[in-house]
Amino acid sequence: MHFSTTSAALAAAALLSTVSATPTNVIRAATTTFPTAAGTSHLSAPKVISGTFDGKMVRFDRGSGACTGQTEGGDADAVFQVADGGHLKNVIIGADQAEGVHCMGSCTIENVWWENVCEDALTIKQKSGTSYVIGGGAKGADDKVIQHNGGGTVSIKNFYVSNFGKLYRSCGNCGTQYERHVIIDGVTADNGKLLVGINSNYGDTATITNSCLKSTVKEVCEEFKGNNNGDEPTKISTGISKSCIYTAKGVATC
Template sequence: MPSPTTTGTHVDEFVRRDADAPPFVKRAASCTFPTPPKTSSLSSPITVTGTFDGGNVRFDRGSGACKEQTEGGDSDAVFLLQSGATLQNVVIGANQAEGVHCLGPCNVYNVWFEDVCEDAITIKQTSGQSNIIGGGAKSASDKVVQHNGGGTVKIDSYCVQTFGKLYRSCGNCKTQYKRNVLISQIIGSSGSVLAGINSNYGDVAQFDSSSLKLTSVKSICDTYQGNNSGAEPTKLTSNVSNSYCKF
């Protein structure tokens, strides 16, 4: 593997931004992770306001950045996506605490997480829809997508391997919302649950069941009694199709 470079705002021959970025091409879900041409270890997050195409470069935050399940903030992320931003064709390496934070509705296209630390993608929008299409994640001991804000998250054509939850609606955030998630075209293996939602806040998870290819995944959808006190949420149902978990 090439020696990593350390930089704050990364620009090189692989990266394309905004009008120079190639158009996103949706492909069928695949678990073939890209081979990065190089590694870029960042001293601070990259903030994206338009489109950032990483050319499948591996980005991380340097050796020792992952503190396992220690909760991090925006400053610990690899990428910060502003409202309307698109991140595409990027590999997130193991040396990071928080992968991608979406501060508003965002698009995450063909982004690959080689080893999830705390969370891969955190959604903070208060409303609107974020789209996670293509790409995949490995070794998420807890969550891949953490939905702390409101609105809708769409996850499509995605690979997830050895994971706790593909998606979790925040169970104990101080500010709670009714959240929606749309899940389709998933290849999943060795996981606990695709989606965990809070039925008491009216969350709804909708699945295109015929497009799910699952191996050793215990549950498609679990419901919880969420709260805003910081307490551990109570699980109510597991792998039951109902008005909240639609599969």
């Protein structure tokens, strides 16, 4: 992992102060133990969530053969579509799915576990505002866990990720691009290529605190030059900067 010396702690505190507290009364401690499913529900179409849906730790999927690897899917391929302001909690997403959860606007994803990510675990489509990922975890993502296609901020707290390509990626080549921000706090990561990828040419920032990365995580934060024409984005730099805001103490090897 790459660390360098900077005054990032002050910048991180300033950015964190601009985001309201996570909308929950109980913040779970990060755990690396995946829960046992209370049952399994095979969905023939995405389950649309408005308001709050408590899955009571049932496993939801889209049936045998739903996963098509890294083939790009759409909203119709998701297990859950969460409407603007929706709150999905206490759910297990099974391996038989192409797209896990699509947030159509600002959403709260609480204690949701992806047993084996197919294309993406969570896709954020809000144009503005803040979406919250609180607790839960994901494993087995060949590429991205959280794909941020819309704008605004994503807050990820007390999340566990294992065997992954990227925990978070700001879309590098979407047709409509936004300034995006991600705040990561209390994450535990194991066996991954990259924790965070952002497009600094669009003003993206990543703030990472209180997180524990195993030595098998290769990089903490990378900056890219994104585009809106579908081309592969160009990597600019790796490590702490004015856009990748963290310290060696705040992102420790564990």
